[in-house]
Amino acid sequence: MTEQEDLRREDGVTDDNAEAAEGAHPPPADDAGEAQETSGENAGEEENSLEQEIENLRRQLEAAGEEAEANYQRFLRAQADFDNFRRRTRQEKEEMAKYASADLIASLLPVIDNFERAIEAGKATEPASSLLQGVEMIYKQLKDTLATAGLEEIDCLGKPFDPFQHEAVMREPSEEHEEGTVIGVFQKGYRYKEKVIRPAMVKVSG
Numbered sequence: 001m002t003e004q005e006d007l008r009r010e011d012g013v014t015d016d017n018a019e020a021a022e023g024a025h026p027p028p029a030d031d032a033g034e035a036q037e038t039s040g041e042n043a044g045e046e047e048n049s050l051e052q053e054i055e056n057l058r059r060q061l062e063a064a065g066e067e068a069e070a071n072y073q074r075f076l077r078a079q080a081d082f083d084n085f086r087r088r089t090r091q092e093k094e095e096m097a098k099y100a101s102a103d104l105i106a107s108l109l110p111v112i113d114n115f116e117r118a119i120e121a122g123k124a125t126e127p128a129s130s131l132l133q134g135v136e137m138i139y140k141q142l143k144d145t146l147a148t149a150g151l152e153e154i155d156c157l158g159k160p161f162d163p164f165q166h167e168a169v170m171r172e173p174s175e176e177h178e179e180g181t182v183i184g185v186f187q188k189g190y191r192y193k194e195k196v197i198r199p200a201m202v203k204v205s206g
Helices: 003-011 015-024 029-098 102-125 130-149
Strands: 151-153 166-172 182-187 190-192 195-198 200-205
Touching: 102 130, 102 190, 102 195, 130 151, 166 182
Parallel strands: 166 200
Antiparallel strands: 151 190, 182 200, 190 195
């Protein structure tokens, strides 16, 4: 037995105890490597999670932008529809105001017809009658008043037939006029502010 073995015996340390002590404390180098590897994996997972969150936010922003654009287009269409409705309403009101008296004036046309018949009959029987002159004055006053309001007689004779202004009740051959020309008037037609309120009843060449 050597002196070193004696010292070990004196200190209470044997070879087996020394080996057991060395085995109880493994080198720390391996634990540090595992910790670094675990830390790297966690960092990678956090990075992937952050990227996924960013991608989700980007998609949400795109969806919100598309929805905002769709809402804006709907707003523009609604505004255009409202503008059209307001314009149509205004035009209808103006049209109603412009032709508000059309029915009243149209109801006076038979009165004008009767005045004209009375005047024609008076001229045939008593052309110098003072009564006839009075009737003519009243007739002229009525026609002037209605003309001021916008009533206008449709000019027919010698004009081409117009279905929007004339109502053909007879067709007659004519060597003096081209086909489709108004050659006779049975009842006068009238316009009120450019609107035909009674078409003329006419005879047309053909």
